Amino acid sequence: MIEKVAKSAQSAFIHLSALPEEVRNNALKEIASALKLRGDEIEKANNQDLENSIKNNYPQPLVKRLKFDQAKIQEVVDGIQSLIQLPDPIGITLSATELDAGLELYKVTSPIGVIGVIFESRPDALIQISTLCLKSGNAVLLKGGSEAMNTNHILADIIYTASLKAGIPENWMHLLETRSDVNQMLKLDEYIDLIIPRGSNEFVKYIMDNSNISVLGHADGICHVFADQSADIDMAIKVIEDSKCQYVAVCNATETLLVHDKIAAKLLPGLKTVLDKHQVRLIGCQRTAEIIDVELANEQDWKTEYLDYTLSIKIVDNIDEAIQHINTYGSGHTDAIITQDEKEAVKFMNLVDSGDVFWNCSTRFSDGFRYGLGAEVGVSTNKIHARGPVGLEGLMIYKWRLIGNGNIVSDYSSGKKKFTHKKLDKKYPL
């Protein structure tokens, strides 16, 4: 069943990928209009989901994320408008080489193919990811949380209907219904090229463990701030406060503070005063406990993503110990050093093996919108394809396009002709 769906999406992708920018942007405009026009239907469906959630005693934060009212609709419509303004990611010439006179090679961006997206309660994820896929010429299979079933249904219907009206090929988008659909999808590496899971860590881990398809995402966000011996104390307190407290439930919030032994006594008491205002629970190593009042940390704490007002603190003897700690216990997401010493900053940023390495600023900056990527596909802790916050380019790959005039390899292997391999400063001409 899902195999058939995926196959039809693959075949839609071929035609979608070759559509001119204008058609894709017009479809996005149609979608934005349709979402506003059918706002009442959306709210009605969403109210049903909200009622069911309350009836089923779903946790309060989940119910809150589920809510999709006129204000939310305006927000996603604004998002679509700015997506339309972004430059077309398809057809960008990455390199051009003359292999020989009249034999020209172009490396040109193209969409990846069929993207499988699995997300939890927030229905705006459905709109965001399907419009990102449309802009970038990818087909998409979507599965939302069952608690948002009615909202997702109407949203998918609005988007699909509007896109077809604007000339987008049938079957480019499918809404999957059940968990069993997802499990089937995870096996379809013949048709699906990339999976983007959005949700809890356990959920992302489950996806990664149960599919051969490449996964773009992050299971953990165990971020660190290291306060070096030469850190400006006021700056350190300000950045640590922001990194921990500005929004605790997200992947780029800091979970562990590493403090150079030489400034621990100067930094920690003042820091505690600030963190106490946020009622941050402090867990520390033995040496930390000798300076401020903390619960004693165990090995497990260094591996824990609290996603809460909790901070683990460890005092280290030097920057090498800090780097070693991060590379051992971190998740390769975002790690920052606070120091006035440029040499130490260079060392930290070169040797910490994370997607995002920061000097004298908050780990909370690690985000596609703050990075100015225009639209965020997700944050990746992978080490191939895309790393850190991923914009539209994470949905792109390239094709090699070679244009000749009857050229054959035996002329070159026989020595009759020679390759010139001259870089060309021009765009793909076709």
Next chain:
Amino acid sequence: MIEKVAKSAQSAFIHLSALPEEVRNNALKEIASALKLRGDEIEKANNQDLENSIKNNYPQPLVKRLKFDQAKIQEVVDGIQSLIQLPDPIGITLSATELDAGLELYKVTSPIGVIGVIFESRPDALIQISTLCLKSGNAVLLKGGSEAMNTNHILADIIYTASLKAGIPENWMHLLETRSDVNQMLKLDEYIDLIIPRGSNEFVKYIMDNSNISVLGHADGICHVFADQSADIDMAIKVIEDSKCQYVAVCNATETLLVHDKIAAKLLPGLKTVLDKHQVRLIGCQRTAEIIDVELANEQDWKTEYLDYTLSIKIVDNIDEAIQHINTYGSGHTDAIITQDEKEAVKFMNLVDSGDVFWNCSTRFSDGFRYGLGAEVGVSTNKIHARGPVGLEGLMIYKWRLIGNGNIVSDYSSGKKKFTHKKLDKKYPL
């Protein structure tokens, strides 16, 4: 056991990745000298492998690929010299953005981490891939074929010893010994970031099916030439001959010819005369059989990579049928159209979903050296990270490096400050 090895490679990678270009290039020079200096030892070890292979009645082509004499040594030394000349792939600024005054974001290339490479009989693969990894700052675990055991041992010893002499960190390279080592390696996604298998299709498929780690490579190379109705007949014959016969045992050799119905009667008899000279076995559809003498093709033929003097031929009604056939039966490797009609070429190159799409030239051009990539890591039929022939850039990813002066996110979320998101035309300064 292998877990310990992989862990030590990961820790070596951190330091290797931060070494200046000069140290890595000097190490490559040391390796080139050592290979020449210890040529006699290499030949002696290789002779042992050759003797064992003959004793064990290994097939002739395998024994041939195994041979590693002074001429081969000179060839790999030349390869290392040109690798030294290639620009440093580490530390290239891909983008620079001012997020706000004094808060600058840089996207800078960095090596991936630990690469696992599994290759069959050719011992030069060991040298090629380990020096590519060294140049690009990656650590590497290597496993060669058991038939080349003695040669691989001495080569790995020479490379490792010379590199350490030049200041490369210990444990950056390991030679694995057994198949069980490989099976262990395939499970170590915590330490190994990318697997590059080089060998037969069955072998690559086995690796892909048995590891969660990303695989760079191709299992099949089912390449097509499509002779369109407006093809120049002489050009078509020349390109098809080269695509099929120039070297049959490789992934970019053509396996299936698609012929537009309108030129089949003009093209096929002349083509047959040329292919008969190479004793190419011809397998064709019913309509082909009505024009020239061929064996009748069955469904399985369209999915078969012959890697031999065998060509399957199918007559199609139009370009759409050709594109559909390629997207259904092809392997996403390399496909060419022969046509005088630019519109048809554009359509073909846009709608064929392969890494390499060619107009009026041989599929055999699909190769890293011919593309001028300088060095070839492999050919990929993946649709993420790297596609088609992959040069050094396939071993690279990037880090986001953010430099601030105490900047915090709450200033931006409160509206006190605004992001500027100004593109900067400068390189990463640290």
